[in-house]
Amino acid sequence: MVVFEPFRKGVGMVVKRNTWQREAVRSALGTQMGFVSAQGLHAALATSGSHIGLATVYRALADLANEGEADSLQSPEGEALYRACSLxxxxxxxxxxxxxxxxxxxxxxxxxxxxxxxxxxxxxxxxxxxxxxxxxxxxxxx
Amino acid sequence: MVVFEPFRKGVGMVVKRNTWQREAVRSALGTQMGFVSAQGLHAALATSGSHIGLATVYRALADLANEGEADSLQSPEGEALYRACSLxxxxxxxxxxxxxxxxxxxxxxxxxxxxxxxxxxxxxxxxxxxxxxxxxxxxxxx
DNA sequence: CTGATTTTGAAAATCATTATCAATTAGGTA
DNA sequence: TACCTAATTGATAATGATTTTCAAAATCAG
Known part of the structure; x- marks a missing residue:
């Protein structure tokens, strides 16, 4: 039960490699009109023919949020939601x-x-x- | 994945019975100085000698929140937190x-x-x- | 007191998210 | 281009909070 931690982790650390998976997530997030969950985005990717893994979607979204490329918030039900955003x-x-x-x-x-x-x-x-x-x-x- | 539901369920429906468990939760919540999770409150109750069940604490807190006797919010980590409140x-x-x-x-x-x-x-x-x-x-x- | 109905609680089931770890890959380097 | 090495992936198991199940216990009206 960790409750009162800061919202966003510290910034700038190791270098990230470019993979088609990260790009797919970034791109798919861009096509969404509102907030999506990791599961939702993974489903959307699967529907459009991508075989990306669920864990990878979670990781990519967390990274995007850390880097400021995505907004994240908790839905009233406690699910984490993401959305592409301006900085x-x-x-x-x-x-x-x-x-x-x-x-x-x-x-x-x-x-x-x-x-x-x-x-x-x-x-x-x-x-x-x-x-x-x-x-x-x-x-x-x- | 239900995401965009209202925060609080509709009001006033069936009658609730009075049990020592509900009262214990209401009372324990009152002694907390800040927000607590259901797990945390259950632990606190256990420490003070109560043998109330975890599921019951979850149910009682949800009820209190519905009836407006408790505030609820999501911690940044997605845990549901509760606190006694004025109406x-x-x-x-x-x-x-x-x-x-x-x-x-x-x-x-x-x-x-x-x-x-x-x-x-x-x-x-x-x-x-x-x-x-x-x-x-x-x-x-x- | 009695019966109908609600509530409880231990345990199992859910469900989102994270950790594991072997296999794959990106990206620099010879 | 071939190679090296650390980062990344993904199938799967693990975690952890919350919910559901369901039989037993308790509440409350009559």
């Missing part, structure tokens, strides 16, 4: 029905998080800020 | 080292989340807003 820090507005994801600016929240942490004597704050809802194309259930 | 909606500032949790007001963020969702055509927004950092008692590692 800048940002947050997400995610449709609970179709998974459509909109990157949102949150300067306001960045500032608030930092200010609040400092006020309470906390240092090195990191925050989790994501908004889930139903996009305009998805009728809100009942 | 009002609020957010948390959590120490990554010792787990100390401070409930914080976030009217500013509530308003921002709602405004942002609406702007993008999203309805029924719910948000995940939690700040992790190191509390003043815990020296920030290097």
């Amino acid at each position: 800048a820090h940002h947050h997400h507005l995610i449709c609970r029905s179709c998974g459509l994801t909109v990157e949102i600016e949150a300067d306001e929240v960045e500032e608030w998080a930092h200010r609040t942490a400092t006020q309470h004597g906390f240092s090195r704050p990191e925050h989790v800020v994501d908004v889930f809802g139903f996009c305009s194309a998805c009728v809100p259930p009942q | 009002a909606h609020h957010h948390h500032l959590i120490c990554r080292s010792c787990g100390l949790t401070v409930e914080i007001e976030a009217d500013e963020v509530e308003e921002w989340a709602h405004r942002t969702a609406t702007q993008h055509g999203f309805s029924r927004p719910e948000h995940v807003v939690d700040v992790f950092g190191f509390c003043s008692a815990c020296v920030p590692p290097q």
